[in-house]
Amino acid sequence: MLKKISSLLLALTITLSTFALKASAEGFPYTFNDGAPHSKSILMLNVDTDSVVYANNPDEQLSIASLTKIMTYIVAYENIPDIETTVITIPQSVADDLANTGSSLAKIEVGEELTGLQLLNLMMIPSGNDAALSLAKYVDGLQLTPTSLGIENAENPDTPLTFVDLMNRKAKELGCENTHFVNPHGLYDPEHYSTARDMMKIVQYARSLPKFTQITGQTYYELPPTNMRSEPLTVYTTNRLLLQNGDPDYYYPYATGIKTGSLDQSGYCLASSAVYEGYTYLIVALGSPYIDANGEHIEEQGEMLDSYELYKWAFTQLQLKTVATTGQLMADVELNYAWRKNRIQLVAGEDVTVILPNEVEISSMITTLDIPDSVDAPVKKGDIVGTATLSYADEKVATVSLVAAESVERSDVMLTLEQGKSIFTSGWFKLLAGGILLLIIIYIILTIVHNKRRKQRTSVRRYRDM
Incomplete structure (x- = not known):
């Protein structure tokens, strides 16, 4: 009982x-100071538990601008042998391809000899499209094929894969369902897009690669003299969350990276990280307005304001709890x-x-x-x-x-009883028992009829003998 x-x-x-x-749809509810986020799409992840704590339209396909370079880092690092020491000469085609595009540049020169590691720094910190394209063209020159990469069941196993092919293959490998790359730098193309959720998968993977968190957490990088320049070149981060001497509305002391992006078509985009008292969070924020209705540039970077606010909320209002x-x-x-x-x-x-x-x-x-x-x-x-x-x-x-x-x-004993019970209560047993019972009833009826007729015959015989 x-x-x-x-x-x-x-x-x-x-x-x-x-x-x-x-x-709630996903994660925990949060009301922004302005009533709504500036960004079209946001996903915030607690790294310690690998759980989403805030989400707003995380699966909307959007232009991602220079967040593209996170995937470029992955593909370059994994496909250039000894990338940290390999020397890459900047080809003329890089300057030609980026001419009149309004690209953000690291100001590297045609013919300049740089290591792969130097190019990674110049790509991720000042968001140099020239550095990204230089890495991509070097990989294209390696003529990597599915066979050489150990890719099985490829349609054309001996046809070289382009850098963009490798980017899209890696996206699928990481489980990205709404991502497609057209270039290695992020210049606008309607067929070049991702989502906050997919970008979070890409960011998480990139953070596992050597040098990534170290590079993306720097506020500046000093390129030493090269074959084309006699003086060092200093470049600065575009991530205002990291800049202590920058705008106080954006600087967040616990921010540790990662990458910015901005275009008229994409708006402001940001993939960032922050660490405080043993907790680590990642945020991908896409599509904060970059231009207004009149086509004028918007100075306010809403994606950073959104991220700043969410980090403060998470570090003060969320905590690890033992639920079992x-x-x-x-x-x-x-x-x-x-x-x-x-x-x-x-x-x-x-x-x-x-x-x-x-x-x-x-x-x-x-x-x-x-x-x-x-x-x-x-x-x-x-x-x-x-x-x-x-x-x-x-x-x-x-x-x-x-x-x-x-x-x-x-x-x-209980097994035998249960098995016996299951036998006696099974459908086939009931059918068999019913058949036997019917035969017994028929036998009884026939016996009664037979005995009755036998008595009748006996009575007739006695009557005749009289």
């Missing part, structure tokens, strides 16, 4: 918890073939910590169980039986493995 009452109370708690919180501990009772389930035991308790198989708003009580979390109707003995302590999904504001924040709280041996 106590077990039945406990199970009823547990089920009631789970049911009532589904009414505790207001639903190893051995914590989560549910119970019917148990078959055990002696004098018909249910077994299920407990959390591990400690689970997630990022949540400060005001959220763990008791208000929505718990959704995915467990079978019953399990069969024998069961070993720690066997995984199911899962429990914990949600807040209609967003799944954790999945907990549910394991058996104890070991239970199988009873051969």
Whole structure:
């Protein structure tokens, strides 16, 4: 009786918890100071738990301008042998291709000899389109084919892949579903686009590569003298979140990178990171207005204001909370073939910590169980039986493995009884029993009829003998 009452109370708690919180699309609700974000699309990720904490139109396809260079970094780093020391000579075609495009440039010169690492710095810090294109043309010159890259089942295994081909292949490999690249620098093309969600995947991967976080976290870079210049060249970051001596409306002391982008067609774009007291966040913000209705340039960089505001909110209003501990009772389930035991308790198989708003009580979390109707003995302590999904504001924040709280041996007597029960209650047995019963009834009826006729014949014979 106590077990039945406990199970009823547990089920009631789970049911009532589904009414505790207001639903939201993804992440946690946040109201900006201006009522709405400047950016068309935003995605914010807590790196520590790999969970989205804020989202606004994260899957809208948009022009990404120089955020493109994050993928360019990936492809160049992975395909240029010894890129940090390889010397690359800037070809005339770079200057020709970028002439009259209004490109942001690192001001490198045709014929200048630079290492791949120097070009990566010149691409990511001042957002040099000339550096990006130089890296791409060098890779094109390597004549990389699917065969040489170990790519299987390619349609044309011995046809060289262009740098852009490699960019799009890498995007697919990273799980980007709404991304297509046309060039390595981000100059506008209607077929060149991505989304905040896809760019977040690209950013996360790039951060795992050598030198990336170091390069993108710098406020300036000094290129030493080269074969074409006798004096060092100093270039500065375009990321105003990093500039302590810049505009105080943008400078954020805990920002650590990453990359800006801006075009008339794309607006202001920013992929950024920030670290504070052991917490790390990433934000991709796309499409803050760059020009007004009259075609005039807008000085205010809304993508940085949005990111600045979200970082302050996250670091002050969100925290890691343990929502399940190893051995914590989560549910119970019917148990078959055990002696004098018909249910077994299920407990959390591990400690689970997630990022949540400060005001959220763990008791208000929505718990959704995915467990079978019953399990069969024998069961070993720690066997995984199911899962429990914990949600807040209609967003799944954790999945907990549910394991058996104890070991239970199988009873051969109970197994035999259950098997016998299953036999006697099976459809085929009922059909067979019904057939036998029908035959018995027919036999009884025939016997009664036969006996009745026999008595009648006996009575007639006696009457004749009289």
